[in-house]
Amino acid sequence: MKLLVLTSSTGGGHDMRARSIKAWAEHASAAEQGIEVEVFQTLESLDGLYKFGVETYNWIQLHCPWLHHAYFNFLEIASMHRKSSAIKGRERFAEVLNRVKPDIIVSTHAHLNHGFFALAKEILGADKVKCVTYCGELFGGYGFSKHWVNPESDGFFGAVQETCDWAKELGMADARNHVGGFMLNPGFWDRSLSEDEKREWIISKLGLDPDKFILVLATGANSANNHLVLLEALAKSRVRPQIVALCGRSQEAFSAVENWGKAHPELPVKPLPYFTEMFNLLQCSSAVVARPGTGTTSESILAGCPIIFNGLGGIMPQEWITVKFMRSHGVDFVMNRPSQLSGLIKPLVDNRKTLAETRAKMVLLRPQQHPLDILRKLVSLSQESR
CATH class of the missing domain: 3.40.50 (Rossmann fold)
Structure with missing residues (x-):
């Protein structure tokens, strides 16, 4: 055919x-x-x-x-x-x-x-x-x-x-x-990692602490991102997650995040260039910040990773329907200003039970x-x- x-x-x-x-x-x-x-x-x-x-x-x-x-x-x-x-x-x-x-x-x-x-x-x-x-x-x-x-x-x-x-x-x-x-790439139907495998992956691939909260900052198809303003907002808050910043194919974004991390050692930041192991990354992360597009949302659902929608600059009509879908299933994290990010993730950082319950809601959405x-x-x- x-x-x-x-x-x-x-x-x-x-x-x-x-x-x-x-x-x-x-x-x-x-x-x-x-x-x-x-x-x-x-x-x-x-x-x-x-x-x-x-x-x-x-x-x-x-x-x-x-x-x-x-x-x-x-x-x-x-x-x-x-x-x-x-x-x-x-x-x-x-x-x-x-x-x-x-x-x-x-x-x-x-x-x-x-x-x-x-x-x-x-x-x-x-x-x-x-x-x-x-x-x-x-x-x-x-x-x-x-x-x-x-x-x-x-x-x-x-x-x-x-x-x-x-x-x-x-x-x-x-x-x-x-x-x-x-309809996602075959990697999202690979075998899920065990808890021990997740710990090993976090240490070997990210160099981060598997016992601490890991927040992924996603990037758009054209490497569009708000990484620096979000990092600045987190630095001003009392919430201290470990950060993985996806930079796509933008060397400029990668260098900017890397330099920011060196200047702010109090907030662990791991910039990543174009990255293909997204299923493993999302499995091993505590939450991801992304535009309300269907792509990353679908990936997050399959990986069971809570998603926080980045609404900076406004939410497009075709993004609103993604927000409505998640809200209808009890997952409602929408950020309209950088300063809101710390408040949205704080309950997940502070309470493992809340994080586990949110993960469970994501898993229930898997088709x-x-x-x-x-x-x-x-x-x-x-x-x-x-």
Whole structure:
């Protein structure tokens, strides 16, 4: 089976899920499925206007998240990609389709589920290709783009039941509406570490004390972070966690955190460059601070690591639905100012029982579905009569 995954780099979650589909298809456990996957960066590859829109999204996310309320609502109304006749870069898209000749097209992006699906069926033939959506959003309502759901598509996979409930509200038929679970890289389904293994990992990989609270400061897809302002806020408080600061591929961020740590020895800080052992890190950490994106939230749930949402600069509409999902399940840590961080983590630092109870709430949110379940359904769908 040939699978073409459509994605676009607005934020990091869409690409992460697209890469994860490819990683699972190439994983030894999926070998018998015989799936060939190609990932296509759709919007930025087809047209300059689309590329500008992607860059605008990422600039807003990096510099003023609150402005996304205007941008999100503009895109909801504009419906730029709803009809095949409005799609720009049709020739380039046709070249990709005719080269790959996919049996299944999977979109991991809100704006690739209508016009692009229709155009693909026009080019390849409606009986030659099936088009489905994988949506990693966690809750419905304001912030869940209406463009995620195409009732005429061949299928919709939502990360959790709440996702599928909202897809139904937007017209998706029950028979084609599936809870798929989290689509993350295979490393998040590795065997969990034992308590002894966690202690050894913390000492050997981080050089920190396994008996003390460890707080991870996460970074965005573009290495965007608020590390220094959060470190300053913690330094002024009486809360003294050990800090792991993820810096992505930004040497500037790494050096800044490293220099800050040398100047403030009272607060242990471990900066990390681009890091791939996220499942182990989150298992071994006491809590993580991150933007309310679905990617890190899903990772934290699988690892059982309490998450504190970084709302500095405002919370975007598509982030609010993640906040609402966690609140609906009794996990409500949202930071709007740096000074709030110490107060949010203090109950977890001071009381092991509170920390354990919060971890347990995270574990209860783990979906029962596995990424391989999605692949099996895609293979089955490709074999249905067209």
